[in-house]
Amino acid sequence: MSPFPGHYSYAVTIFLMIAGLYIVIARGNLIKKLVGLAIFQTSVYLLYIAPGKLIGGTAPIVDARYAVYSNPLPHVLILTAIVVGIATLALGLALVVRIREAYGSIEEDEILEQDRASASEEHGRAA
Amino acid sequence: MIGEHLPALQVVVPLVAAPLIVLARRGAAAWLIATIASFVSLAIALALFVEVREAGVVSYALGSWAPPWGIEYRIDAANSVVLVLVALLASFVAPYAWRSAAFEVPEDQHYLCYAMFCLCLAGLLGIAITGDAFNLFVFLEISSLSSYVLIALGRDRRALLSAYQYLIVGTIGATFYVIGVGLLYLETGTLNIADLAARVAEVGTERPVLAALAFITVGLSLKLALFPLHFWLPNAYAYAPSIVSAFLAGTATKVSIYALLRFYFSVFGAHELFEVLPMGAILLALSVAAMMLASLGAVFQDNLKHMLAYSSVGQIGYITFGISLANQPALTGSVVHLVNHGVTKTALFLLAGAVAFRVRSVRFERLGGLARAMPLTCAGIVAGGFSLIGVPGTAGFVSKWYFVLGALEAGSWSMAFLPVVSSLIALWYMWRFVEVAYFRAPGPALAGVKEAPPALLVPSLALIAVTVFFGLDAPLTVGAAAQAAQVLLGGIR
Secondary structure (H helix, E strand, O other): OOOOHHHHHHHHHHHHHHHHHHHHHHOOEHHHHHHHHHHHHHHHHHHHHHHHOOOOOEOOOOOOOOOOEOOOHHHHHHHHHHHHHHHHHHHHHHHHHHHHHHHOOOEHHHHHHHHHHHHHHHHHHHO | OOHHHHHHHHHHHHHHHHHHHHHHOOHHHHHHHHHHHHHHHHHHHHHHHHHHHHHOOEEEEHHHOOOOOOOEEEEOHHHHHHHHHHHHHHHHHHHHHHHHHHHHOOHHHHHHHHHHHHHHHHHHHHHHHEOEHHHHHHHHHHHHHHHHHHHHOOOOOHHHHHHHHHHHHHHHHHHHHHHHHHHHHHHHOOOEHHHHHHHHHHHOOOHHHHHHHHHHHHHHHHHHOOOOOOOOHHHHHHHOOHHHHHHHHHHHHHHHHHHHHHHHHHHOOOHHHHHHOOHHHHHHHHHHHHHHHHHHHHHOOOEHHHHHHHHHHHHHHHHHHHHHHOOHHHHHHHHHHHHHHHHHHHHHHHHHHHHHHHHOOOEHHHOOOHHHHOHHHHHHHHHHHHHHHOOOOOHHHHHHHHHHHHHHHOOOHHHHHHHHHHHHHHHHHHHHHHHHHHHOOOOHHHOOOOOOOHHHHHHHHHHHHHHHHHHHOHHHHHHHHHHHHHHHHHOOO
């Protein structure tokens, strides 16, 4: 087992991961759910980037003077993941705006209540 | 010259079509571009399919960066089948969209609908074609983000909430997948799937690899709607516009299943890994639950589209059932069923769209006596239903035959009965439609309802004909699937 202090970045990552996922599941407010989702996605950025950094490491320059370098690939990957995360958040928020226009609420339980009410109405009309 | 760049063009053509459509803006031009892009994709997919038959593996280094450093597009017997399936279904849905989208999507959003359709197609083809685990995540998100938009285009306001729920679940799934890939990258230092396979074997059963296996399984299971992670699917398919439910039902879950196959057999092929984590047993239990419970769920729906969506979850259970048995006939069954069910379910959703077009509802209580008003549509739905049940002469029979063979090869008589029992449940829910459409007196909702217009009927019935063709000419699909199964099982060490 490796000593804990050397791996504190993983502890932070896992805390953010679980906190984000908890918010998504536990909160009924559609905006808060998206905030949780964003935290959850952010934790993954850390998961990729933190191990790529070596203390004292430089950019990967092929030269006799630089022996220790950090891995740049995770940064590039996460740049892509950040773009994906922003697109997801923007689309999610746009959907919440439309939901607010259609239902007049952003609380999941109130919206589901309205759906149940209109479903039983539909049923009653047809019968 | 252009021939060697076919793998890149497979994704680039629909990807470029999307911004072109936004520039064109006019509905007719937008539709034309989307349709042409779909047909071109199909032509490329077929050309690649033929090339793979001859060459075995086609590898394409994107931007001439040699794998494993650069992104590799790698086509073998397994994913060439998936490429053809996705492009084929897009080519049937696109012509159908002309009348259907005009009716179901507000006119000022037509071009956006077609643009999203092309993006979704590009994403799905990308997932199938890429040989890079992180690139797969990017394509997964391209296809998912566009499908959230497509679902939200539905007229019913419940489409918005379904799209939102799908967005939450889909993002959690994709993030789980990317966590798994990240752990694999930390452990092996590579993202190329073929390279990962070799290095994971060296690493053995280290804990991060096990965690990666767990994360990737759960993430992809959310995407492919494995029971009990399917809760997002029925509402998303039921309230989306008909073309969207038809396209996604046949392709989105199937492509995720392909990604799972790729990881299970090509990357985590090592036996020890599956001894430490009993994935096969877990997958088997969930598949059986899907085949029984989700199919039973389909029986109790009061809406045709909901019924078809629950039936999809049940049919996905068949495919994962074959994966969990992991022998040659069972895996052949899985790949064949991936194709057969994709074709069948898309055809059924297209016909359900034709019903929605005329009756303006797909609730069973409004569909009483439908067969008299729309005889061809109803006959098509019944023929598609035969394929879901697995009646000989339809595509569904072929795949179920291989599942039974697979279960027998695994040495279990009792498991061989499971697909049969599930087929009886399928018979039960399809009977409900037959009872409503053929044996009830036409209700007031059907006053003045005519047969669907040819623009809707021709693509849907043509796809039903493909279902029957795949049932009668089984060697065609089974041959391709057997090769795919062989390639996948070759990854097991």
